[in-house]
Amino acid sequence: MIAQGAAFWPLQVARELDDAILHLRINELEIAMLVFKSHGDRANVVSYDAFLEANKAHWLVNEVRHYWKRVLKRIDVTSRTLVTLVEPGSCFVGTLAELVFAADRSYMLIGQKQGDNRPPPAIELTAMNFGPYPMSHGLTRLQSRFQADPSDIERAQGSIGKALDAEEAEELGLVTFALDDIDWDDEVRVFFEERTSFSPDGLTGMEANLRFVGPETMESKIFSRLTAWQNWIFQRPNAVGEDGALRRYGTGQKAQFDMTRV
Amino acid sequence: MNIMNVDYSTKIPNNVNLAEDRQVLKALEGWHPGYMDWWSDMGPDGFQESLVYLRTAYSVDPRGWAKFDYVRMPEYRWGILLAPQEENRVIPFGEDYGKPAWQEVPGEHRAMLRRLIVIQGDTEPASVEQQRHLGKTAPSLYDMRNLFQVNVEEGRHLWAMVYLLQKYFGRDGREEADDLLRRRSGDADSPRMLGAFNEATPDWLSFFMFTYFTDRDGKMQLHSLAQSGFDPLSRTCRFMLTEEAHHMFVGETGITRVVQRTCDAMKEAGITDPNDIARIRALGVIDLPTIQKKLNLHYSLSLDLFGSEVSTNAANAFNAGIKGRYKETTIDDDHQLKSSTYPVMKMVDGQIKMVDEPALTALNMRLRDDYTQDCVKGMLRWNKVISTAGIDYKLAVPNTAFHRQIGEFKDVHATPDGLLIDDATWAKRKNDWLPSTADGDFIASLMKPVTEPGQFASWISPPKVGIDNKPGDFEYVRIES
Numbered sequence A: 001m002i003a004q005g006a007a008f009w010p011l012q013v014a015r016e017l018d019d020a021i022l023h024l025r026i027n028e029l030e031i032a033m034l035v036f037k038s039h040g041d042r043a044n045v046v047s048y049d050a051f052l053e054a055n056k057a058h059w060l061v062n063e064v065r066h067y068w069k070r071v072l073k074r075i076d077v078t079s080r081t082l083v084t085l086v087e088p089g090s091c092f093v094g095t096l097a098e099l100v101f102a103a104d105r106s107y108m109l110i111g112q113k114q115g116d117n118r119p120p121p122a123i124e125l126t127a128m129n130f131g132p133y134p135m136s137h138g139l140t141r142l143q144s145r146f147q148a149d150p151s152d153i154e155r156a157q158g159s160i161g162k163a164l165d166a167e168e169a170e171e172l173g174l175v176t177f178a179l180d181d182i183d184w185d186d187e188v189r190v191f192f193e194e195r196t197s198f199s200p201d202g203l204t205g206m207e208a209n210l211r212f213v214g215p216e217t218m219e220s221k222i223f224s225r226l227t228a229w230q231n232w233i234f235q236r237p238n239a240v241g242e243d244g245a246l247r248r249y250g251t252g253q254k255a256q257f258d259m260t261r262v
Numbered sequence B: 001m002n003i004m005n006v007d008y009s010t011k012i013p014n015n016v017n018l019a020e021d022r023q024v025l026k027a028l029e030g031w032h033p034g035y036m037d038w039w040s041d042m043g044p045d046g047f048q049e050s051l052v053y054l055r056t057a058y059s060v061d062p063r064g065w066a067k068f069d070y071v072r073m074p075e076y077r078w079g080i081l082l083a084p085q086e087e088n089r090v091i092p093f094g095e096d097y098g099k100p101a102w103q104e105v106p107g108e109h110r111a112m113l114r115r116l117i118v119i120q121g122d123t124e125p126a127s128v129e130q131q132r133h134l135g136k137t138a139p140s141l142y143d144m145r146n147l148f149q150v151n152v153e154e155g156r157h158l159w160a161m162v163y164l165l166q167k168y169f170g171r172d173g174r175e176e177a178d179d180l181l182r183r184r185s186g187d188a189d190s191p192r193m194l195g196a197f198n199e200a201t202p203d204w205l206s207f208f209m210f211t212y213f214t215d216r217d218g219k220m221q222l223h224s225l226a227q228s229g230f231d232p233l234s235r236t237c238r239f240m241l242t243e244e245a246h247h248m249f250v251g252e253t254g255i256t257r258v259v260q261r262t263c264d265a266m267k268e269a270g271i272t273d274p275n276d277i278a279r280i281r282a283l284g285v286i287d288l289p290t291i292q293k294k295l296n297l298h299y300s301l302s303l304d305l306f307g308s309e310v311s312t313n314a315a316n317a318f319n320a321g322i323k324g325r326y327k328e329t330t331i332d333d334d335h336q337l338k339s340s341t342y343p344v345m346k347m348v349d350g351q352i353k354m355v356d357e358p359a360l361t362a363l364n365m366r367l368r369d370d371y372t373q374d375c376v377k378g379m380l381r382w383n384k385v386i387s388t389a390g391i392d393y394k395l396a397v398p399n400t401a402f403h404r405q406i407g408e409f410k411d412v413h414a415t416p417d418g419l420l421i422d423d424a425t426w427a428k429r430k431n432d433w434l435p436s437t438a439d440g441d442f443i444a445s446l447m448k449p450v451t452e453p454g455q456f457a458s459w460i461s462p463p464k465v466g467i468d469n470k471p472g473d474f475e476y477v478r479i480e481s
């Protein structure tokens, strides 16, 4: 690991992901939606996660784990619609599976795609999904997701190490929708089109509220839900401007939105 | 019918290349058994084994889209037929006016489109449920056939909407399609979506009024959806309208024949006063004032189907290019309604007044006005029959404010002439304007089945011509077969 240095895979991915997110947040204000996909061998990710867990006392592993924690937090507070598509050939395992749980919506394919002989996708949980990567309000993404019934966490924990197909993942509550090949393209297209037509401020508010469920910490009060509080949404030009949603409400005329995400 | 025995490529008439559409085939396989169960539970009560002389739509060719033959209703070949695609069709109204029509659901408007399709779809099976007991009291085999024709075609209209849901709305579309079979007209727990479709259709005069007034609401709705920028919806509705025309024919001629029989009987008995009700009823016919009461009821219930006069939903649907106006393409304006107004009948300071509203939000009112005009046309024929018989009486539609449950006038009482009255007066006079229990009992007493070919019940005249040009004594329904 030391010899690999910056090329140590978990470190390299974290850095590249961090860089990409920062670029999109700062330079691409009109992009409304970020779609996460992954490609690779699940077994490799399992091994890296096991390595990060077994050697957590080592100073560099410790740094890498904290780095991943911060990168994932950055994704949580990104005011764009986050979508993760779990398709054949993907490797959403452990650390990378956090991208499924960070997403506002995730879609997972049931079975194979017509004309594609790769096996159906699977998700796999590791120890990394149950502690090392808390969100800014102190909960893991799965804890945040399963606020309503903490026993869901135990069920998920019981499936560590198991390759979960789409129906199992949906059953465990790990993905938003499991769709088969027949529905996939159209459902995903329509969702993209629908989301990109909504008020960007409204979405920022809604998404922030749904991402950070439950308790607040000082950190989350500053960086998470409250920054997208409804008072802010209602003062924005997209709401109260001449062509904003509140002014046009009831007229049948569509509101004109400034589509930049802030 | 067992699903395993259905060969979709040949059994279901269609022009949507069903045999190669694995998405719809899969969805239809799941839905079809439920539809057949629904038809046997909620379709016509009795006569399911009878041979009925029905037309079946096989293609969309304007010269020969339907074929007549004897069929058992459960074996009717419900099909999926869309009017041919118009080349380079554009969105004829709204914000996207002039852009190419959508061949796929635009994500932005998906929820609204789905809702409109579900509401339209919900009315189709509802009317079959409302009419399911009427076969047993049909005044002739001719009328019985017409009833069943309307029923199977409403079934096909359900298929048409289900096809759109299953083809274009993925998983929620399939759920909505299942729900269309789950709701029941008049059910306390899961009623049909619109009021008039939960009312009873207790007798044949109601059936004719329903097909005249309520199917005509359907016609107006289909016309506005036929304008839709979502092309598959437009094409579906255009073809449904060809069938809908027959339903309104059944209503219009049905009432004409009832009025004719009443006038003939009065003349034969030398009665000239249309209000001499007891003597007229003794002749075994329905007196004109009672016909007027039924008309008042069905017309006012149908007006409610147009929703609130001023409506943001209607405005949004128009602006989005999803639901247009009646004959949109022939209207000479900007098709966007950015600044025009439309006069709306409203309650202002306790009085009925016309108020100019932004035309965009007054679209329901406009469609309802078009509807009223359309209603009045057919009524001229009924009044012609009455005046030709030398009887001094005129059937008329009641004032818009009369007997309303939705919109501007839902909280007031008005006479059929549009005079506002208080609760006490309404309670006292209500039975002068709407069918009373006694009126209903009298009509019910006339509802004796006539199943001899060429014979008709005492209260209705024979039609001028037969269906498919068949002779007067044609056996339209072979009951025992």
Ligand SMILES: [Fe+2]
Binding pocket: B124, B153, B154, B157, B218, B244
């Ligand atoms: Fe219909």
Ligand SMILES: [Fe+2]
Binding pocket: B154, B215, B218, B244, B247
């Ligand atoms: Fe109809």
